[in-house]
Amino acid sequence: MPILEGKKVTKYFGGLAALYQVDFEINTGEVVGLIGPNGAGKTTLFNLISGFLPITAGEIRYKGQKINGLNPHQICWKGVARTFQSTKLFAGMTVFENVVSASLFGSKRTVSLPEAERETMELLEFVDLLSVRTMLAKDLPIAHQKRLEVARALATKPDLLMFDEVMAGLNPVEVVEAMGLVAKIRDRGITIFMIEHVMKAIMEVCNRIIVLHHGSKIAEGRPEEVANSPKVIEVYLGE
Amino acid sequence: MEGFNVITKRPFTVGAVLLILILLAIMPFYAKPYPVISLTNILMYIILTVSWVIFSGPTHYISLASAAFFGVGIYTSALLGKILPLPLIVVAGGFASFILALFIGLLTLRLRGMYFIIFTFSISELIRHFLLWWETNVEGTVGRWVVMVSHNTVYYIILIIFVMTMLIAYLMRQSRFGLALRCIGEQEEAAIHIGINATIVKSLTFAISATFMGASGAIMATRWTYIDPRIAFDPHLSFMPVLMAIFGGTVHFYGPLFGAAIFAYLEEILTTKFPYYYMLFFGAILIVVILFLPHGLFGLIQKRWKGGSE
Numbered sequence: 001m002p003i004l005e006g007k008k009v010t011k012y013f014g015g016l017a018a019l020y021q022v023d024f025e026i027n028t029g030e031v032v033g034l035i036g037p038n039g040a041g042k043t044t045l046f047n048l049i050s051g052f053l054p055i056t057a058g059e060i061r062y063k064g065q066k067i068n069g070l071n072p073h074q075i076c077w078k079g080v081a082r083t084f085q086s087t088k089l090f091a092g093m094t095v096f097e098n099v100v101s102a103s104l105f106g107s108k109r110t111v112s113l114p115e116a117e118r119e120t121m122e123l124l125e126f127v128d129l130l131s132v133r134t135m136l137a138k139d140l141p142i143a144h145q146k147r148l149e150v151a152r153a154l155a156t157k158p159d160l161l162m163f164d165e166v167m168a169g170l171n172p173v174e175v176v177e178a179m180g181l182v183a184k185i186r187d188r189g190i191t192i193f194m195i196e197h198v199m200k201a202i203m204e205v206c207n208r209i210i211v212l213h214h215g216s217k218i219a220e221g222r223p224e225e226v227a228n229s230p231k232v233i234e235v236y237l238g239e
Numbered sequence: 240m241e242g243f244n245v246i247t248k249r250p251f252t253v254g255a256v257l258l259i260l261i262l263l264a265i266m267p268f269y270a271k272p273y274p275v276i277s278l279t280n281i282l283m284y285i286i287l288t289v290s291w292v293i294f295s296g297p298t299h300y301i302s303l304a305s306a307a308f309f310g311v312g313i314y315t316s317a318l319l320g321k322i323l324p325l326p327l328i329v330v331a332g333g334f335a336s337f338i339l340a341l342f343i344g345l346l347t348l349r350l351r352g353m354y355f356i357i358f359t360f361s362i363s364e365l366i367r368h369f370l371l372w373w374e375t376n377v378e379g380t381v382g383r384w385v386v387m388v389s390h391n392t393v394y395y396i397i398l399i400i401f402v403m404t405m406l407i408a409y410l411m412r413q414s415r416f417g418l419a420l421r422c423i424g425e426q427e428e429a430a431i432h433i434g435i436n437a438t439i440v441k442s443l444t445f446a447i448s449a450t451f452m453g454a455s456g457a458i459m460a461t462r463w464t465y466i467d468p469r470i471a472f473d474p475h476l477s478f479m480p481v482l483m484a485i486f487g488g489t490v491h492f493y494g495p496l497f498g499a500a501i502f503a504y505l506e507e508i509l510t511t512k513f514p515y516y517y518m519l520f521f522g523a524i525l526i527v528v529i530l531f532l533p534h535g536l537f538g539l540i541q542k543r544w545k546g547g548s549e
Contacts, residue, residue, distance in 0.1 A: 076434040089424035101422050102433040104415050
């Protein structure tokens with residue numbers, strides 16, 4: 001059974017169809033890439049899944065249960081976490097506080113403070129931010145901020161993690177590090193759905209790629225299939 | 240807790256707080272009536288300011304509805320004054336404001352920034368005009384009498400509300416509820432995505448902060464003997480908590496307390512000494528604070544204390 005599936009997912013902004021009847025499936029344990037030109041509807045799809053935007057038509061199911069119509073905090077409690085295209089950290093709070101908050105509030109059950117703190121320390125070590133834990137989030141360099149968002153998302157104990165351009169703005173060395181981090185997260189048994197423009201990363205990390213264009217799914221398949229698809233090449237490079 | 244701003248818990252602080260409380264509690268026994276009345280007034284402003292900061296401090300939602308909640312307390316007092324004993328009136332005033340704030344909160348906390356400010360201001364105005372219309376057209380008489388009580392009773396009840404306000408403000412700041420509020424204030428979109436039910440947290444906090452305003456309105460009403468909608472819902476009381484909080488600084492726990500205390504004291508002095516120019520003084524002081532003390536007066540004190548190493 002897929003961990004996440006969308007059926008005829010449609011989103012209108014006024015008269016504009018940002019997404020039109022998109023079907024998709026994410027299987028447990030997979031790393032699935034979501035690519036497409038600007039304005040294709042990638043972030044909109046993430047916003048629908050995380051409950052930030054209401055769906056116009058169609059259905060999104062997580063572990064077999066319908067989740068569209070739920071609020072973002074409820075979807076988070078079910079085990080879906082995400083990062084944001086432009087980082088949305090608690091800028092005036094410390095690195096530690098950013099993660100410990102997610103740990104405390106991320107599950108429906110009550111998490112004790114010592115437990116949250118222990119988990120936070122473990123996650124900060126996991127993303128290699130332990131040494132800067134008392135710094136304010138806004139004072140971190142961009143690569144650290146991206147990793148902090150990942151740690152914060154992980155602290156909510158997700159089974160499905162959505163990365164919205166987690167590698168944007170990173171230099172080539174940092175991209176390689178981020179790819180390693182994605183692989184490490186996958187090895188923890190977390191399913192990953194990621195929007196990415198860094199093609200090298202997409203090609204190497206993803207099991208499968210979904211391509212959106214003008215709100216419709218135009219291709220889907222293994223990385224090399226998608227890369228060689230005439231339709232995809234046409235969309236990216238023009239005729 | 241690591242990385243948290245824990246307010247100092249040294250025995251010295253606890254001792255000082257207890258000493259001040261005892262001095263305040265026995266004040267009517269050694270002081271003349273005027274200082275007691277004057278202190279009642281100052282405590283009222285502190286309650287309004289600190290409870291305003293409970294919500295607006297961490298969330299950065301600027302509310303101008305303080306007068307609405309205070310006024311609802313006043314009217315509760317006027318309506319129930321002859322029916323209920325005084326402590327129950329105060330509780331009823333707080334409860335009425337709690338309900339009103341909860342309702343407003345659930346309805347409007349989707350609004351942000353300017354829209355929220357204007358809306359909260361309008362609520363107060365709306366209630367004021369509605370009551371004026373009601374009293375003029377339905378009841379035929381504007382205003383009503385409030386049962387009087389002694390100065391000392393007013394003082395003691397205000398003191399109790401003050402202690403409760405400070406206690407709740409402190410506990411909320413230390414609790415995970417307070418942490419959730421800070422997350423909302425920092426980045427609301429991220430906050431809801433890490434499992435914080437922002438609507439409930441915001442509405443509940445808004446209502447808790449309104450409770451103290453309503454309760455203090457209910458007891459202060461007894462000092463005025465006559466009230467009407469213009470007195471009860473005076474917009475002045477919506478702006479004062481904001482100004483006092485800015486004056487004292489909202490970042491530190493004691494900032495609003497000191498801000499309100501000094502500001503209210505200054506108002507008392509200036510209105511009696513310079514009845515025509517006191518607003519001018521206030522304006523000047525505020526401009527200086529906003530321009531040069533971004534963390535308010537208390538920020539400055541703390542900076543000096545630590546030898547300028549903030």
